[in-house]
Amino acid sequence: MFESLFSIDSIALTDAFPDVVFDAKLGEGGQKIVFKAQTQSEGSVAFKIIKTNQQIERTIREIDAASSFSPPRFPQIYRYGDATVADIDVVFIVEQFIEGVSLRKLIDSGPMSEEEVLNIGLDLILGLTETAEKNLVHRDIKPENIIVNEYVGAVLLDFGIARHLDLNSLTQDVAIFGPMTPGYAAPEQINNEKRSISVRTDLFAWGILMYEMLSGYNPFTKSCRTASEAIIRTLKYEPELLQGCNSELSRIISWCMRKQSHRRPPSPNYVYELLKGVVL
CATH class of the missing domain: 1.10.510.10 (Transferase(Phosphotransferase) domain 1)
Structure with missing residues (x-):
């Protein structure tokens, strides 16, 4: 079981990402929440929201590492960036949702x-x-x-x-x-x-x-x-x-x-x- 160090409600998500429809929470850790979501440009995706804190370098490394790989053994990274959600600075990653x-x-x-x-x-x-x-x-x-x-x-x-x-x-x-x-x-x-x-x-x-x-x-x-x-x-x-x-x-x-x-x-x-x- 994971205990989250920060919480994000649906209103804050919608305000921060108006072009994204969040369907369901897939997983949650101390610094990360992963949703299944729908976007206008990519369709069905896994949408990761990561609280940066002092871990911003590790976060960027995760993105860089994941972006260097591609299907079929790894999901495709579509895009990523930074945002503020409920006054919390976060990094978001939009990646291919893997059915299975x-x-x-x-x-x-x-x-x-x-x-x-x-x-x-x-x-x-x-x-x-x-x-x-x-x-x-x-x-x-x-x-x-x-x-x-x-x-x-x-x-x-x-x-x-x-x-x-x-x-x-x-x-x-x-x-x-x-x-x-x-x-x-x-x-x-x-x-x-x-x-x-x-x-x-x-x-x-x-x-x-x-x-x-x-x-x-x-x-x-x-x-x-x-x-x-x-x-x-x-x-x-x-x-x-x-x-x-x-x-x-x-x-x-x-x-x-x-x-x-x-x-x-x-x-x-x-x-x-x-x-x-x-x-x-």
């Missing part, structure tokens, strides 16, 4: 078939291959940020905590933890070990997703009552090798979930080539 089902909803329905998991895994690896080519680490690969569309497959959303390896980090060196979602963050991300953050960090989260889709549970959040428990479990617990599925697929997933980043596969493209050889 959240991967979280699919996972919550129970273990998925190996064929479906492999197809989604291949789609996501192709997306991570694109991010790796631009020296970008997404750092928030999780079911809530993935939509599965029946025509194009899995689409990766939200570059809110992405890290561009060619730019200086926005997280203070003295911070105990780096930006993350407990249960999906790699150990080096949890420990804010900036020099160890790489494309292999996203491969760790990809491995967790694959494990969760096949088993129906996240090995690092299962039975945990708090985020702290999930963090400790990620750092200390070694998940059992998946049983009852293709042994080569299970081996690849386990390899991606190694605690030390240098012991994981070298790149998403390397994993992609391995996955193409998996025969179900």
